[in-house]
Each structure stands twice: as structure tokens, then as C-alpha cells.
Amino acid sequence: MDEQDRFIERTGQLFEETEGLPRIAGRIVGLLLITPGECSIDEMAERLAVSRASISIDARRLEQCGVVERVTRPGDRRDYYRIAPDHYTRALERRLAVMQRFAELIADGRRMKSTSPEVRERLDEAADAMGIVIEATTQELARWRATREKRRAAAQHSRNGRAGS
Amino acid sequence: MDEQDRFIERTGQLFEETEGLPRIAGRIVGLLLITPGECSIDEMAERLAVSRASISIDARRLEQCGVVERVTRPGDRRDYYRIAPDHYTRALERRLAVMQRFAELIADGRRMKSTSPEVRERLDEAADAMGIVIEATTQELARWRATREKRRAAAQHSRNGRAGS
């Protein structure tokens, strides 16, 4: 178990615990993070010592939720995967969606007939809280995209001009 | 199934899907959100039509992660539960902890020997991203606590105005 394996395992655990994804999915993310270029399904299956079916399923799941991208090469039948460039943006968007769902729930709760003043105050506070966080996250998301654009432009420039740091 | 039941069920689903908690735990949150005062274990068990053991376990779990508070009354052997007043602060703190854990993982990844320039650039970007979000969330948490303090003070004031403590 070298340092790469350790990194992969830790990523697997983190995604398993915090994102509710299968362990193998987390390991795929870890592997893709520290692997240059892209990975084919067979490469990943062998590297992670799991079945091709698991990789196939979990890679698709990760693609579904925007963590990973499938890329194909001309004249090559295989599928390759890599970390999605807008991975972090997607993560923020997902969090935002959850918060909006919660805000909606609270809003519906406030519309109920059978609420005592105490309950109403509680739900008012909750609605306030959700509003603040949603607002903040929305702004963050905007700033975020700007940062990504800048970074992408800079990388492009450094690639065109001199060698990278 | 009245509107209260519907609210409870929706809360249960939300917590189950997004927080990875047992369904009953989510239902407890929903019930406590729309119930004035506090709830005893027996009350919750009967209202939610589940066993006392489940309530006991899940209420403790919720208390453990700061969503719910246990409160006792003098001359009463029973335990009562209510939504923790600093519930939203806790939620933010929990998210922050997860992000810091991820940032740490990335930092360790950058320290690995076997990284190509491409991988290094990828991890640099990830570290950047985590730094930004962590910073933003930390600030938000601070602003948050201030808002809560203000709100608490206002509520306290209105309570004093109406009737002496």
C-alpha cells in the first residue's frame, strides 16, 4: 500500500461517509485525481482490484452527478474517464439544490393551518436562516465561476507562452 | 394523513436522502419542528407509530450531531427533546468540518512524490477551490452567529416587554 493507494482509500472513505456514494465510486474519484490524462474502465478495474461491472456502474453514477466526465478518442472503442473540470461548481450547485428543497419544505410548513405562535416563530427563523445561506451560496457560486474562468484563461496563456511553474 | 403528517414525512425523506440519517430520525426532526414545546419519547413513539427503542436511539443520534436538544424538567423523570436553538450553526459547522477534511486530503495529495505536472496543477486548483469555499463558509458562520445573537436578543426583549421574567 503505497502513498497513492492511501490517497485513493482516503478519498473513497470521504465520499462514502460524506456523500453517501459507494466506496468504489469514491476510489474512482481518488484515482482520477492523481492520474495524469484519462483512465479506461479496464485500467481502473485492475488498479482498484474490483470488477469491471462495478467500475462501469459507479463511473456512470459519478458522471450522472457531474463529478466525472466520459471522454472518447477517435478510432478507439474504449471509454475514458476524468475528473470533470467544473467538478467544484457542480458540488456547489448540488448543495444549493438541497438547501432550496429544505427552504421549500419550511415554506410549506409555514403555510399550514395548525401552527401555534411558537411554531410559527420557529419556522420563521428557519426560513430566515435558509434565505441567508442560499443567498450567500448563490453569490459564492457566481464568484466561483468567475475565478474558474480566470484560472482557465491563465492556464491557457501559460500553455501558449512559457512553460508552467 | 393530514398536513402535519405530510410535513413530517417530507422532512423524514429529506434527512434520509441528503443527510444519510435513518428515516425515523428525520421524522423526529419534522415532528419537533411543528410541535410547540418539547416532546417526550413516548409521545413521539406514539405520534410516529414506531417503537420507543427507535426513538430513543435516533433522538440520541440527533442530539449527538447537534440537531436536537435533550431537556429535563425538575420533578420529572422523563426526557424531553426539542430542536436545538443553534441547529443551523451546527449544520454549517458540520459542513465546514467536511470541507476541511477534504482540503486536508488534497493537501496530503500535493505532498506526494509521484505527481506529474498535470496532476499537480489539478490538485493546486482543488486546493484553491477548497480554500475559497472554506474561507467563505467561515465568514458566513461568523455573520451567522451575529444574526442569531441579534435575533435572540430581540426575542428576549419582546418577551420582557410583554411579561416580566
Add this chain to the structure above:
DNA sequence: ACAAGCGTTTAGTGTTGACTAAACGTTTTG
């Protein structure tokens, strides 16, 4: 002391879901 009330622990059950091996369908290559 006995019984009742309370929360917790335990043993057991059912379900869910991750994971695998093997079969499958399709496309490429000899």
C-alpha cells in the same frame, strides 16, 4: 417490598444495496 414508569440494551428479522462472476450484445480484428 412491590409495582409502575422510564430509558436503554439485546436478540432477531427484514430490507436494502454494494459487489462480483458470468452471460450477453455489439463492434472490431485475424
Add this chain to the structure above:
DNA sequence: CAAAACGTTTAGTCAACACTAAACGCTTGT
């Protein structure tokens, strides 16, 4: 055509876990 190389689907196994009923331990009241 046959065989190999893909990704996917299927059937099945195994482990984790939510949930329950019943037993347990502790405290309080009679």
C-alpha cells in the same frame, strides 16, 4: 467466419443497518 475486445446486464451473495419486541436496570411512589 471465428475470436477478441468492449461495455452493459443479470443473477446471486454477502454485509450493513433500520426497526421491533422483549428483557433489563434504575428510579420513584405506595
